[in-house]
Amino acid sequence: MTSSSPSSPWSPPAGVSLAWLLLGLFALFLSGLFAIVLVVLRTPFLSQWLGNALPFRSALVLHVDLAVAVWFLSMAGFFWSWLQRESLWSWLAWGVATSGVLTMLVSPLAESGVAVINNYLPVIHAPLFLGGLAFFVVGVAGSAALALWPGNDRESTPLAWPLRAAALVTFAALLVTGKTWLNLPQQWSVDSHWFETLFWGGGHLLQFVHTLLLIAAWWVLLRPGRESWFRWSTLLAVVPVLVALPLSWGLAVDSPDYRAFYTDLMAYGSWLWLFPTLPLLVREGKGKGVVWASAVLFVLGIGVGVAIRADNLVVTAHYHGTVGGITLAFMGVVLHLLRPQRTDGIKVYGSGLLLLILGLLWAGLGGAPRKSIFSHLPESTWDTLLPLLLVGVGGLTALVGLFLFLLPSLAALLERLNLGQRAPMWQGGLAIVLVGVVLQWFPAHPVASLPTPTVAQPQPQEDPELRLRFQQGAMMLHAGEYEHAVVAFHEVLSKNPRLPEAHLNMGYAMLGLQRYEAARDFFLGAVDLRPAQANAYFGLAEAYEALEDLPAALGAMRTFIHMTHNKDPFLVRARAAVWEWEKSLKEPKGPVKLPDKH
Numbered sequence: 001m002t003s004s005s006p007s008s009p010w011s012p013p014a015g016v017s018l019a020w021l022l023l024g025l026f027a028l029f030l031s032g033l034f035a036i037v038l039v040v041l042r043t044p045f046l047s048q049w050l051g052n053a054l055p056f057r058s059a060l061v062l063h064v065d066l067a068v069a070v071w072f073l074s075m076a077g078f079f080w081s082w083l084q085r086e087s088l089w090s091w092l093a094w095g096v097a098t099s100g101v102l103t104m105l106v107s108p109l110a111e112s113g114v115a116v117i118n119n120y121l122p123v124i125h126a127p128l129f130l131g132g133l134a135f136f137v138v139g140v141a142g143s144a145a146l147a148l149w150p151g152n153d154r155e156s157t158p159l160a161w162p163l164r165a166a167a168l169v170t171f172a173a174l175l176v177t178g179k180t181w182l183n184l185p186q187q188w189s190v191d192s193h194w195f196e197t198l199f200w201g202g203g204h205l206l207q208f209v210h211t212l213l214l215i216a217a218w219w220v221l222l223r224p225g226r227e228s229w230f231r232w233s234t235l236l237a238v239v240p241v242l243v244a245l246p247l248s249w250g251l252a253v254d255s256p257d258y259r260a261f262y263t264d265l266m267a268y269g270s271w272l273w274l275f276p277t278l279p280l281l282v283r284e285g286k287g288k289g290v291v292w293a294s295a296v297l298f299v300l301g302i303g304v305g306v307a308i309r310a311d312n313l314v315v316t317a318h319y320h321g322t323v324g325g326i327t328l329a330f331m332g333v334v335l336h337l338l339r340p341q342r343t344d345g346i347k348v349y350g351s352g353l354l355l356l357i358l359g360l361l362w363a364g365l366g367g368a369p370r371k372s373i374f375s376h377l378p379e380s381t382w383d384t385l386l387p388l389l390l391v392g393v394g395g396l397t398a399l400v401g402l403f404l405f406l407l408p409s410l411a412a413l414l415e416r417l418n419l420g421q422r423a424p425m426w427q428g429g430l431a432i433v434l435v436g437v438v439l440q441w442f443p444a445h446p447v448a449s450l451p452t453p454t455v456a457q458p459q460p461q462e463d464p465e466l467r468l469r470f471q472q473g474a475m476m477l478h479a480g481e482y483e484h485a486v487v488a489f490h491e492v493l494s495k496n497p498r499l500p501e502a503h504l505n506m507g508y509a510m511l512g513l514q515r516y517e518a519a520r521d522f523f524l525g526a527v528d529l530r531p532a533q534a535n536a537y538f539g540l541a542e543a544y545e546a547l548e549d550l551p552a553a554l555g556a557m558r559t560f561i562h563m564t565h566n567k568d569p570f571l572v573r574a575r576a577a578v579w580e581w582e583k584s585l586k587e588p589k590g591p592v593k594l595p596d597k598h
Contacts, residue, residue, distance in 0.1 A: 015081075016091055016094055017082050018413065018416065019091075019094050020075075020077035020078040020081055021334070022410075022413055022414075023070070023074045023094070023098055023101065024071050024074030024077075025406060025409060025410055026101075027066040027071045027074060028066070028067065028406060029410070030066050030105070031063050031067035031071065032403060034060075035067070035395070036399060037059040038059055038060060038395075057524065057528045058108055058115045058124065061115045061116075061122040061124055062105070062124075064122050065121065065122065066101075067323070068323060069121060069136075070101055071327070072210050072326065073097075073136075074097070075330050076140065076143070076167075076170070077139075077140060077143040079166075079216055080144060080163060080167060081147075082159075082163075083164070084143075084146045084149070089146060090146055093143045095139070096138055097135070097136045097138075097140055099132075100137070101132065103131060103132025104136070106128065107128035107129035107132060108124060108126075110128055114497075114525065115525075116521070117521070117524070118195040120196070120199045120200065120203030120206075121195075122195075137174070141174060144170045145167075147163060147164060147167045148167050158219070158230050158231075159216055159219055161231055162212040162219070162233075162237070163212070163213075163216055166213055166216075169205060169206075169209045169212065169241050170209050172205055172245060173201075173202040173205035175245075176202045176205060176245070176248070177199065177201065179249075179253070180200070183252070184254070197253060200253075200259060201258070201262050204263075204265060205244070205262075207270060207322075208237060208238070208270065211237050211270060211326075212234065212237050214294075214326045214329050215230070215233050215234060215277070217329035217330055218281075218294070218329060220333050221288055221290060221291050221329070221336060222281075222284045222291060229277060232273075233276050236272040236275070237272070239272075240268075240269030243269075244261070244265050244269075274299070289347075290329070290331070290346060291329070293347075294329040294332065297321050297322075297328060297350065297354070297357075299325075300325075300357065301317075301318055301320065301322035301324070301325060302322065303321075304317045304357070305318040305322075307365070310549050310550075310552065312368055312549075312552060313363045313364030313368045314360070314361060314364030317357045317358075317360035317361040320353065320360060324350075324357070331346050334413075335409070338413055339412065342408045344404060345400075345401045345402065345403070345404025345405030346401065347401070348397060348398075349398050350401070351398075351401070352394050352396070352399070353398045356391055356395045356397075356398055357394070359390030359392075359393075360391055362386070362390065363387035363388055363391060368387070368388070469488050469491050469495075470488075473488030473489045473492060473505060474505060476488060477505055477508060480512065482509045482512035485505070485509040486509045486510070486513070489506045489509065490506075498529065499529075500526045500529035500536075501526075503525040503536075504522070504523070504533065504536050504539065506522045507520075507522035507526060507539045507540075510522060511542055519542075519543040519546075520540065520543040523537075527540070534559075534563040537563065538556075538557070538574065541556035541577070545581075550581050550584060550585055553581060554578060554581045554582065557574050557578050557581070558578060560574055561575060561578065
């Protein structure tokens, strides 16, 4: 590839920029492997085959974190490093971030932890995973700080506008997250509500970082002659953040007003920058298929967001559109830079992603819940099969395209990076060693006492004391002594975190305490451990009903009916609930209260 002229707004990156690109492509590759698990478990017939053998929730955490947080923020490091002078500090920032990613990947193999499926940044609740995530964030923040440091000749180029703005918004997101953490109860909680609240404000602001990086990627691919649109787009993408910070500062972080504020910020402020940008796409985008495909997916994602009415697969379709649009633009930048031998993967990826989004939207409008597998279909009708088959076909097609893009791109990058001849790499390696040493003293927390969704299913009778505590917990649960039941099952899970019955009964204890989000998480954990456990779906339906998510409750209860035997005493009540919920969804009425089942 020939070098750009000194006056060009984009010259080929080298050194630490390529190292960040390697980290991003590596994360995208691994996220694709985890996505195979998710697609299989969401595809009818295939999920019947593998539904009992693969950990859906842990794979979901790693897929989302690698595909969004690590891939996107590594691309941010790639762009920011282009603004920097290569130095010890830039390599150390990359080394710390890389250490964090490697630690996150090792964590599920090295320790027990529960997969907490919260929005924006799901986590595995374990010291190594959370420590690795913290180190990755520190490395990214270091790269952002260096991008803001004055003294680089490239800081006067138009491309510096969105890149420096993205660095500033990154620190705004970290500031909001830090403030939230200081105002939350300082305890480690398995409840997804705690982590969702922690990442809610900062996660919304981080979407503006991704938007600014999308503007930068389109600039690289379009090379427009006029710069006015570029400044206007950057300004309109930053202004909502500048308005949000002072307005949200006084809101209680766990209040409905806080959640609604950032939801509205995303709904009304995340697309303003498109007004000056779309005319440019029409004028400059001829022959730029990657840019057009990226724009179509991104705008489709925003449009689907308007149809969100509940926590179902419509939400998944929404963020696959926006995330997919940004990913396509980044793919285009990689192809523009590396010129690999094969470039057809990006077309296959975009086509598959479009089918996936349409299938998710169709299934979501029918009430299919998020964050769960479909190994047991409630009804074998074309209305339920077709959208899920579309999800499977689209997802697998997108994965094929992803790997068709990644394999030649990684090969071209490794050849260009020439790791063996880069002396500064030892600095990043030193950071990796230092992070490993620090993690040896990472403060321990009682994560081992928390349930963890895995496949192994030891029986309680293997340990007489464990069996006794399990029986005591069951007695307390039947007696309505929910607090005592929680204590007993907590002890059971501390000794055997892989026991699905303990997850199930803990879920019913949480229902009794009216801690519905925690109940939902425990029931999902029980399903992840043993998908054929029908009672977990009954409890899950109760939790969703209490959370006022009737479509998800309806799906869970239908699954219970499909799986349970005809003599189950709660079958009549389950069918009655389905009838009432279907009626409620057609003619909205008050929620239907189900009887307790323990």
